[in-house]
Amino acid sequence: MSEKRSDLGRDLARIAIFAALIIALGMVTIPLPTGVPITGQTLGVMLAGTVLGPRRGPSAVLLVLVLAAIGLPVLAGGHGGIAAFAGPSAGYLIGWIAGAFVTGLIAHSGRITWWRTGCATVVGGIGAVYLIGVPVQAAVTGLGLGPTALSSLVFLPGDLIKAVAATALTLALRRAYPPAFGVRARARAV
Template sequence: MSTRDLVLTALFTAIIIVLGIIPPITLAFVPVPITAQSMGVMLAGCIIGAKRGALAYLLLILMVAVGLPVLSGGRGGLAVLAGPTGGYIAGWVVGTFVTGLVAERIVRETQGGARQIAGFFLASIIGGIGVVYLMGTIWLAINTGMGFVAALSANAVFLPGDILKAGIAALAARAVLVGYPLLPQRS
């Protein structure tokens, strides 16, 4: 891993932490808050790729595990990782990797802008929503005894916002690709 890769990984970890400064929205009927940090999955995967993006989230989880309050709402510690949101947090790593992998495979600099945006959007939906929801739902069901279908249904309230986040991430990734292409330079 090059110095450039380490810097990009650390930079995106910092961006994810900054996204956590935005206060979470807590809903009474589900123990998982709406946060901006989940958009970091899409941004990191689409902009810096699968490996570097996943490493950025692994670094974040390490910081959480040692007790640093770097999650949305100033949360940190092992209790957060073992709680109802733990599956979503673990899903961020895998989701970022999948988002980056899909983006690396389908988005090319030679494509038109609309195709690039569509590719980034698709990558964000698959990894940033599909993978994260799957892992989070499984853990939520196990952790709360809610039942898989009930836990999966609880995700429905998050879907419109996450689709909006995927659109924002796709536009941001396209802008970065045009101005400073990081994705094609995989580690």
């Protein structure tokens, strides 16, 4: 019983650490006329998925979004409040949950390798987030889906750089500190 509680405590601590990482990566922003700023938060979402997996990664993102919804300044540039979920970036915020899930699902579908992790960050951390973010941004701004998708291409180079960084950081963390991935807890259970 105490071993399960200990594993739960480790999981909660890892979720909290990655939520804090996502928040910290949002403190530096580059505002854009589209209403959706460039931040490092998607890097945190990618890392949450690749390190924590498809269950715990989205939990870290959800924690950030709950903190934002209750008004804490945890989003890009220190913003927060329920109004963030009605603006142009609302779909991207919700897309983070799907992004962390898909990223974690792909990255943890087998042994963590550079190609699996890279694919996970691109498909989940970029593709899944855009798949939800672009249509919601189009609906909120009143622009068509095509022009909104085209304007969202401004984020792609930075997001690809974040995907490469997330892949490198994930592999380095895996080599340096496997318990970050929950390896010790799983190894004990086997």
